Amino acid sequence: MSDANKVVLAYSGGLDTSVILKWLQDTYQSEIVTFTADIGQGEELEPARAKAIKLGIKPENIYIDDLREEFVRDFVFPMFRANTVYEGEYLLGTSIARPLIAKRQIEIANQTGADAVSHGATGKGNDQVRFELGYYALKPGVKVIAPWREWDLLSREKLLAYAEKAGIPIEMKHKAGGAPYSMDANLLHISFEGRHLEDPKAEAEESMWRWTVAPEAAPDAPEYLDMEFEQGDLVAINGLRQKPHELLAKLNELGGKHGIGRLDLVENRYVGMKSRGCYETPGGTILLKAHRGIESITLDREVAHLKDNLMPRYAELIYNGYWWSPERRALQALIDNTQQYVNGWVRVKLYKGGVSVVARDSKDTLFDQTIATFDDDGGAYNQKDAEGFIKLNALRMRIASHKRG
Amino acid sequence: MSDANKVVLAYSGGLDTSVILKWLQDTYQSEIVTFTADIGQGEELEPARAKAIKLGIKPENIYIDDLREEFVRDFVFPMFRANTVYEGEYLLGTSIARPLIAKRQIEIANQTGADAVSHGATGKGNDQVRFELGYYALKPGVKVIAPWREWDLLSREKLLAYAEKAGIPIEMKHKAGGAPYSMDANLLHISFEGRHLEDPKAEAEESMWRWTVAPEAAPDAPEYLDMEFEQGDLVAINGLRQKPHELLAKLNELGGKHGIGRLDLVENRYVGMKSRGCYETPGGTILLKAHRGIESITLDREVAHLKDNLMPRYAELIYNGYWWSPERRALQALIDNTQQYVNGWVRVKLYKGGVSVVARDSKDTLFDQTIATFDDDGGAYNQKDAEGFIKLNALRMRIASHKRG
Amino acid sequence: MSDANKVVLAYSGGLDTSVILKWLQDTYQSEIVTFTADIGQGEELEPARAKAIKLGIKPENIYIDDLREEFVRDFVFPMFRANTVYEGEYLLGTSIARPLIAKRQIEIANQTGADAVSHGATGKGNDQVRFELGYYALKPGVKVIAPWREWDLLSREKLLAYAEKAGIPIEMKHKAGGAPYSMDANLLHISFEGRHLEDPKAEAEESMWRWTVAPEAAPDAPEYLDMEFEQGDLVAINGLRQKPHELLAKLNELGGKHGIGRLDLVENRYVGMKSRGCYETPGGTILLKAHRGIESITLDREVAHLKDNLMPRYAELIYNGYWWSPERRALQALIDNTQQYVNGWVRVKLYKGGVSVVARDSKDTLFDQTIATFDDDGGAYNQKDAEGFIKLNALRMRIASHKRG
């Protein structure tokens, strides 16, 4: 079992991917390249380097990259241009990070002459699909190793035993018994699965949540934000222009403080099963509302409806792992085309878990007060036009009703 | 100007429709039939009868109907089966009431031998379209009189002068100057337009809101509700089975108490302009969340996605006034077909303007813990299947990448 | 390798499925039940019985069913109600037969207490998916055996050697060298794949086609047909009412005579590759045109457009094998709902490979000559209504143009 001479492993430095690292060495006798990315998960990355070295990885084979700016600029923001929501609720925090990791992993494979890539996602989830569709789309001949689908370390006990034998340090929390939540974090969200969440009729424990205070513990006074957009992307908060990832970090801080962006969901995985997940997406939740707010005055009606019609499909593509597909790119061309005039500002109110739009304006607004007014409009709009409009729109139904009774 | 011998007027008893009543008598010399419906707007209807009599309407020409049950059962609930939201935000509270009023008005026209119908909606709004598409679809030869498009009483002053001259009593509030909000209420919502809302960059005044307390003024303790569904419709709250309209009234009460369901929106009208509206939909906001919650465990993935794909179109149809169209009926056939197994209960938490789903269960659940578990599943799911699944889904992209570099 | 005590095999009586039969006995030591269906492929079925007996199948384990009526009534006609075409061209002749075979095979499994089913489709094609999705949807615990994915008889030579060893009679044509076309036939079509069709830049050989004469060889005089529809289904040809499958057989005869319904296509398979197929669908090609013809005068515009919008998705579901899925059923509910008034007759002209609609009428027609006329219509339609219709439809674009130049 081989033909994987050199493997680029998506390596977090945690227990699972350390076991995978070892297992790849044992099983494939491959040279291992580790790749660790900062996408805003909020963990120190240098310990991953130390750990990799300890596990025998050559220094030149250790890649640690800060991808936060690219992540938000080229993945999160383009997705938010479409007001993307999966199954009416989920903001796709995990889904949108995977294509970037896959892309960078393939770049490293090309740089290092690796013929294989590997990841730590299980055989039941969506992430394996998202990683591997990315790998195959970007490097069609690559060998993909998904240890969770190959090995027999399927129970926690076996995994820990393997780690112990391999000399991988095991933190107290892992020994403390009870499977941990399966978590994933990046600048857009943190997610939780597993443990007692596997019972959809049980409420999530308050202690599980990490990024947001409980709405009950949020400040008693609301806070207002002014958010400025250019071509559909957030560019400033309260007048301060920052880079995309800095802005999202700021929104996370504010949203977290006000208990915004918690979600408890049973969703449909691409692999065919339902699963229950909990998510904290404080900044994204604010951003979505605000983006809809600025679009509400700057987008043409039919363009807005076209986007709403296509959004579920676009969300599905991202959820299922098709970021690098030609159909996602074609949809993106449409979406980006619509954002030209999505400029202006939106004022949102944050309070105890809620975010609401209370005001908005734009130099490119399509709101026309002289026409919309209830007062006399001086002839800007001819009310008599409505009669013909209605009559012709009704005509087909009148004919049908007349002919068929 | 005639051929309107008998006119059925949608009559609220308020100033505007009273002026219309008089104006119809003056202009068309028609016999007038008044129709006043209780759809949960929360106003006494008997004063409308007295006022109609005072304006010379024959007692047998006065129709006052309690349509609350029919409204919620046959219009609101079918709409919620589709998780219907217009432009990402609006729950269609006004839109969904119009088709029922149009239908009943036409029934009365048929009963009384009237050849015309009339309403008090202006020539700038959506409601004229919704009323008239209903009229024409149900009685193709009917004459429709829309006074706001015909008369010259376009300013507040002229209207009051006409009323005075006609002996129509004018309440203090009308004289007090300043145009009032344009409001519409029924069991699903209350809406506000006009006045300073015509400036989208100004926040709505707290004093405007009627049905909900401000989130800041809501109770400091959250409240939990258990909501039970059968075939997609709510049937009980906290174990108490009630009729649809009673359940919705209960949700309104609870939502209002907790500050739930306020919305401030710039929306796109069917007649081509943007307008700013504020809405309070306390019960509907809770119902939407809960319905999505019960569907999350009982609907097949592809069915759920198909519904999500069609929902914007369905919402647009209702918003634009096409409830009685054959395409709305065809979509309803699909939607209703999907609700067969949407049975079970959902627990929601209400707190300071927010509503969230925290638990759900169903005898018809498609959530399969033995498959979804992170623990050893005893072979219920073969992780190796994922490899072939991914490989074939990736195949077209691999071929393209291979051939085109 | 077992747990397949009794296997229901979709058995054609041909070489391949005979080898499969033998291979199943050898490999799984299973009792075999053969199932052979007449779906109009135009072959004698009794030889299949004789052959099965010769291969050791017990008489009570041999099922030979005439499914032609059910096939056309419950599968072909419902599909044609949607004007279903895959990728703009393909009439889904193979796709629509698979769900019926899967259903009947599972019924037989249930009757005979079989725990497994098997088919002769390869691992590269769509048919394996169509069969197996049907099996799993209808009998979730069934074991599926797909010999082409399991065995090592992947070349023609190995297959013939196995047959010879097993005493399976081999006809001359098989020995004559050169792979035959891969063909599939039923009442809707006959298809061809493989051989030199694998080169998409080479024209198909005239000798390949079976059901249709070349247009060049068709009669020099056109032939006219009157086709009568009720609720979207064909019920009579030239005044003769017949059963669905008899009507389709008649259309095949007429279409074949006039060279109608040949198609040469490169299509996208569900498993991810492109493949080139040639099809003869004489009756279906006529039926599609005629059904569109009757809908053109009896369907409401928006209903027709809704159907056109959903059709590609519906076609994809059938092509990919999801006939028994809940989403196909939901779409069918919509489609069937639209066919209530699709009644009337259509006259088509058949000539040298072409079919065209030349006339149509219906008691339920929505064509209104008094309104459509270019002559004076006596006021049935008020041309002035068009002004308001256009003005309001243009309003959003005027505002945008005015504001943005």
Next chain:
Amino acid sequence: MSDANKVVLAYSGGLDTSVILKWLQDTYQSEIVTFTADIGQGEELEPARAKAIKLGIKPENIYIDDLREEFVRDFVFPMFRANTVYEGEYLLGTSIARPLIAKRQIEIANQTGADAVSHGATGKGNDQVRFELGYYALKPGVKVIAPWREWDLLSREKLLAYAEKAGIPIEMKHKAGGAPYSMDANLLHISFEGRHLEDPKAEAEESMWRWTVAPEAAPDAPEYLDMEFEQGDLVAINGLRQKPHELLAKLNELGGKHGIGRLDLVENRYVGMKSRGCYETPGGTILLKAHRGIESITLDREVAHLKDNLMPRYAELIYNGYWWSPERRALQALIDNTQQYVNGWVRVKLYKGGVSVVARDSKDTLFDQTIATFDDDGGAYNQKDAEGFIKLNALRMRIASHKRG
């Protein structure tokens, strides 16, 4: 009745628009600018100049433009990139010419300082909408004069009387009694409406058709064409590179010779009625087939399906007159994005009214013979992958079937 100081009239030089010219002078006392375009209708344009001068138009107010190249390059070809068909049949020959005429008319209005535009379309048809939506989108403050909706010359007799009085020469054919067909021609098609076509159950007369011979009269030998595409657009026929409009003219000639592209249709107009039209689109019919043919080997499956899903909406936009809308432009961005690799050649066979694709090839083909082959593929495709693919695609249905029986 005025505020139309200078009017740009879409002027054909025929009887109707000559009467309109005179009527505009009489009614509005406006200065008239005539605009006559060559979009391939196959008529001499210089007589229009002479006639305009005779009717008193100043030479500098006469615009005669050859728009054929722009028409095909910027309107017809972009539309064909989407395989655009309205209601399953109609190739939109009239619809696609109107936006160009509207655009040019507005350009002339801007150049000449005209404040109004006028056209000769009636108040019952689609063309008024197409013209006027274009006018309003491109020059929001323009005054639009639609004489057919304003005047009382609604019968043929009144029109002729007016012409006679105004000294407009009337050709014999107009006097000969009987309303003529309403025809429209350009490089893409010629259309016929009116007269006995108003009876949908009567076959069109053979003598009506102009551009195509009857299939029965076409050559007895088929003709083959090689058509070459670049980025989705036709660039050469039989190896000869020409400009778009020259290529389309060549296809019209060939299609006409072989009786290709006749269509007899009842279609749904945007103004709410059904109407019967006959069309000859010889070149477009060939082009559509060939474009689908080249896409079949060069487009990714999901991209092709996405296009098929959006096409009916795109066709509806063009049919209804929304070429200049932002939603059409957004869709075009998507469509154009997909055509990057749509390069290669297609061989079509023309014979007696039929056109069929018989071969195709491309340097960018996605057809992969090594994978598609029925022969041993040497491991290019692993048939075992299909098992996992099917199992996971079936999983949701298995769970449902298992749980709900």
